[in-house]
Structures are given as C-alpha cells and as structure tokens.
Amino acid sequence: MTMKRLGRLTGVALLGALALTACGSDDNTTAGSGSSSSSSSDCSGTLNAEGSSAQKNAIEEVISSFSDTCADATVNYNPTGSGAGVKQFTGGQVDFAGSDSALKADAGEVDAAAKRCAGNPAWNLPMVAGPIAVSYNVPGVDAVTLTPSVIAQIFTGKVKTWNDPAIAKLNGDAKLPSTAIKVFYRSDESGTTENFEKYLAGAAPSDWTIEPGKAFGGGVGEGREKSAGVSDAVKSTEGAITYVEWSYAKDNKLGVAKVDNGGGAVELTGETAGKAVTAAKPDGEGNDLRLKLDYTTKDAGTYPIVLVTYEIVCSKGLDPAKTSLEKAFLKHFASSDVQSGLEELGYAPLPAEVQTKVNTAIDAIS
Known part of the structure; x- marks a missing residue:
C-alpha cells in the first residue's frame, strides 16, 4: 500500500497540541506546510538511515512515495531500534537516525552527535507520533x-x-x-x-x-x-x-x-x-524541537502513553553531496499530503503549525 493509495485522510491529529508547545525557531525563514516537489539536483544520490522500528511502517511508505517524485534517489532505512540508530549516526555510519527518544546530554549523545556533525549541533525533528x-x-x-x-x-x-x-x-x-x-x-x-x-x-x-x-x-x-x-x-x-x-x-x-x-x-x-500531547513541554532550543511529555496526566478521556519519533540530523557538517537530498526527503516527509496518509497506518499527521516549525528547521540545515 503506497502513500498515493492511502490518500488524504481526515481525523484527529495526535500532535495537534504540539502547535502550542513545540519550541520556536531561531531561524527567521518563513516556512509553509512543506512541499514534496524537488529540483533535479536534489533528486539523485543515496541516503542511509537507521533506528526506530516504531516508525518503520511510516517511513517505508514515505520512502515509497518519495521515489515516485525522485526516481534517481535511493533512501535506505534499517529499523534496528532507536539505540542502534543513534550509535550508527554518531559513529558516522548513517546520514540521519530515527529515534523515539531525543539525544541525551548526560549519556554523551549530544557531544558525540556534534562531533559527528563536524562540531555543529544535531537537531531532533519530530516527524512521526503514535x-x-x-x-x-x-x-x-x-x-x-x-x-x-x-x-x-x-x-x-x-x-x-x-x-x-x-x-x-x-x-x-x-x-x-x-x-x-x-x-x-x-x-x-x-x-x-x-x-x-x-x-x-x-x-x-x-x-x-x-x-x-x-x-x-x-x-x-x-x-x-x-x-x-x-x-x-x-x-x-x-x-x-x-x-x-x-x-x-x-x-x-x-x-x-x-x-x-x-x-x-x-x-x-x-x-x-x-x-495526552496537550501537556507536552518544549525541551529544546531553536530548531532542536525536543519535547517533554507528561505521562502523569489524569484528565478524563486521555490516553497517556504516547511517543514521538524524531529524525536526528546534522544542522551542518553532513557530506555536502547529501545535504540537498536529505533536505528534499525531509521536506517530503513533513509535507501535508504525505503526513495525511499516516493515520491509516496507526500514526498521526503533523498539524500545519508543527509542519511550519519542522520545515523551518529543515530549511536551516546547511
């Protein structure tokens, strides 16, 4: 089942509350809901990524639809788990990682990621929720x-x-x-x-x-x-x-x-x-869009066990030959048409406000 067949779906967006709670951006670029179209220079080459198996079904559909618009691009995703994905990213073995947990400073992950990114910070971009x-x-x-x-x-x-x-x-x-x-x-x-x-x-x-x-x-x-x-x-x-x-x-x-x-x-x-996401608190700065969820909520009608999967990317320092392709893929991932197809798979589309924040961060990658 491809994203095209999934089509646009209606329903409640699980991350609706992130529009009010996600961190703002230090970048002044105005970003819209995101476009899945890409120039020919962005549509060739190979990206390798690894990590969260929670987002496996979602990212496989996104890769499939991205190949329809960028036939000369290849995106490989290995769903080995968040821990393995972070290690492969900080070790320079993959271009970005998927993780259901943001990078941790006390575990040395933030510093290791910065070293991998040629001394520049890595950003946690919320892309899939469930x-x-x-x-x-x-x-x-x-x-x-x-x-x-x-x-x-x-x-x-x-x-x-x-x-x-x-x-x-x-x-x-x-x-x-x-x-x-x-x-x-x-x-x-x-x-x-x-x-x-x-x-x-x-x-x-x-x-x-x-x-x-x-x-x-x-x-x-x-x-x-x-x-x-x-x-x-x-x-x-x-x-x-x-x-x-x-x-x-x-x-x-x-x-x-x-x-x-x-x-x-x-x-x-x-x-x-x-x-449950209405209680989410910003836990990052600028384009690092980490969130802190409140698992103790007792509000009636609230299901309390929720995770957010982040794509962990270099803000700068990725191989220049791959940067434009990565940005094109992430833009496609965050676009309205693609996000709307995720709900049928058991995920939730990003609301327009969150898409804007994510796209602002993607635009700032260099």
Missing part, C-alpha cells in the same frame, strides 16, 4: 482495563495470572482466565522501551522504581528484537502481553488494554491519545 499500546492475547477476553500500578506490577512479575485480584478488581464481571501472564519485552535498545518506562516511573512511581532507559529493566519475561518481534510473539502466545506501537498492535490484531490513569478507563484512539 501511542504505545499495552497489547495482549487472551482468548475470550475482548476488553481489559489496567492502571499504571497494575501495568508496572505485571512487567515486574508481581502480577502473574490474568485472574489476579488486582486485574479482576478493575474489570468487574469480566471472565478472566487463570492463564499465566507471559511478558514479552524489547531485547534491543529501544526508545519505545524508554518511553514506556518513563510512563510507569511517572504514573506509578511506587511500583516502578527502575530508572527508565532504552534497555528493559523489569527483570521478567522474554525478550524479542524490534517492534515486529514482540508483536509477533504476543500474537502466537496465549496469555502474552507486551508494550508496542499501536500500528503494530493493529497490524497483528492484538487486544489493546484500556488505561485508567486516575480519570477513568480510556480506550486507545487517535483522539484520546492526542489529548
């Missing part, structure tokens, strides 16, 4: 409600069966089986893992006392590589549970738990997840 689903496979159970406390206890091994009193209390008359809970987690370094653990640490600090990180810290369960790995494992294992991007849960027809953060049980939809 909620993290708590996905399960329990035959005969069509709906489950979980709280952050219970989710934390499941992923640390304290709640071991589906009819545990902690789960039963939240689900009324539901006929929950005594099936053992089988936890699957990401075995590779993953921004999805880090965002999921940030949620648990923020919303259930008494039950999740582990420092959030790209490596799963729950201490129980079985690891699988990448988003496809954990979703495939849950699909084939009765009693299984994992955390995975909504697009993968939809593709594999997995059960998706409702989450009660304190304001009532909330079903995962584009609209309910979009409300």
Whole structure:
C-alpha cells in the first residue's frame, strides 16, 4: 500500500497540541506546510538511515512515495531500534537516525552527535507520533482495563495470572482466565522501551522504581528484537502481553488494554491519545524541537502513553553531496499530503503549525 493509495485522510491529529508547545525557531525563514516537489539536483544520490522500528511502517511508505517524485534517489532505512540508530549516526555510519527518544546530554549523545556533525549541533525533528499500546492475547477476553500500578506490577512479575485480584478488581464481571501472564519485552535498545518506562516511573512511581532507559529493566519475561518481534510473539502466545506501537498492535490484531490513569478507563484512539500531547513541554532550543511529555496526566478521556519519533540530523557538517537530498526527503516527509496518509497506518499527521516549525528547521540545515 503506497502513500498515493492511502490518500488524504481526515481525523484527529495526535500532535495537534504540539502547535502550542513545540519550541520556536531561531531561524527567521518563513516556512509553509512543506512541499514534496524537488529540483533535479536534489533528486539523485543515496541516503542511509537507521533506528526506530516504531516508525518503520511510516517511513517505508514515505520512502515509497518519495521515489515516485525522485526516481534517481535511493533512501535506505534499517529499523534496528532507536539505540542502534543513534550509535550508527554518531559513529558516522548513517546520514540521519530515527529515534523515539531525543539525544541525551548526560549519556554523551549530544557531544558525540556534534562531533559527528563536524562540531555543529544535531537537531531532533519530530516527524512521526503514535501511542504505545499495552497489547495482549487472551482468548475470550475482548476488553481489559489496567492502571499504571497494575501495568508496572505485571512487567515486574508481581502480577502473574490474568485472574489476579488486582486485574479482576478493575474489570468487574469480566471472565478472566487463570492463564499465566507471559511478558514479552524489547531485547534491543529501544526508545519505545524508554518511553514506556518513563510512563510507569511517572504514573506509578511506587511500583516502578527502575530508572527508565532504552534497555528493559523489569527483570521478567522474554525478550524479542524490534517492534515486529514482540508483536509477533504476543500474537502466537496465549496469555502474552507486551508494550508496542499501536500500528503494530493493529497490524497483528492484538487486544489493546484500556488505561485508567486516575480519570477513568480510556480506550486507545487517535483522539484520546492526542489529548495526552496537550501537556507536552518544549525541551529544546531553536530548531532542536525536543519535547517533554507528561505521562502523569489524569484528565478524563486521555490516553497517556504516547511517543514521538524524531529524525536526528546534522544542522551542518553532513557530506555536502547529501545535504540537498536529505533536505528534499525531509521536506517530503513533513509535507501535508504525505503526513495525511499516516493515520491509516496507526500514526498521526503533523498539524500545519508543527509542519511550519519542522520545515523551518529543515530549511536551516546547511
């Protein structure tokens, strides 16, 4: 399915709130919603990128549609996970990285990226957004409600069966089986893992006392590589549970738990997840568009577990032969026509205001 066939879609844009909260730009260039057209000089050559598997389905569609407008350009994306993508980028092995977590100064990633960019800062550009689903496979159970406390206890091994009193209390008359809970987690370094653990640490600090990180810290369960790995494992294992991007849960027809953060049980939809982003705070400067999400929100009707995938790029210092092609691809990615096709895949289109900020940053790459 190409982006052309996806077409323009209507619906709630998950990142609508970013228009109010994303960082401003130090660049004075006026940018519009972005154009996917490119000059012939921008449409040849090869870009190599690596990282987030959360955005795999989205970026593959974008690459496909970009090839329709730039037939002489090749964009390769390897969905090895956010941690691997950042390492490959800072090591100079790829032209840009996809990461579900912005570069961290305390982990040395900001300095390493600047060194890779010939002494210039790297920028985190929000390009894809989507909620993290708590996905399960329990035959005969069509709906489950979980709280952050219970989710934390499941992923640390304290709640071991589906009819545990902690789960039963939240689900009324539901006929929950005594099936053992089988936890699957990401075995590779993953921004999805880090965002999921940030949620648990923020919303259930008494039950999740582990420092959030790209490596799963729950201490129980079985690891699988990448988003496809954990979703495939849950699909084939009765009693299984994992955390995975909504697009993968939809593709594999997995059960998706409702989450009660304190304001009532909330079903995962584009609209309910979009409300969580209203609490996002700017966490970068200028064209570095990092965001800080509030995972502790208790607003009614708000699905609280959301991630943003960034494309991590050099502001300057990339091989000049690749800079124009990279800018053309990113412009295409951020354009209205392309973004509108992402919702059907389980992602969300950037609203016009955010497209403007992203395009301003892309224009400033040199």
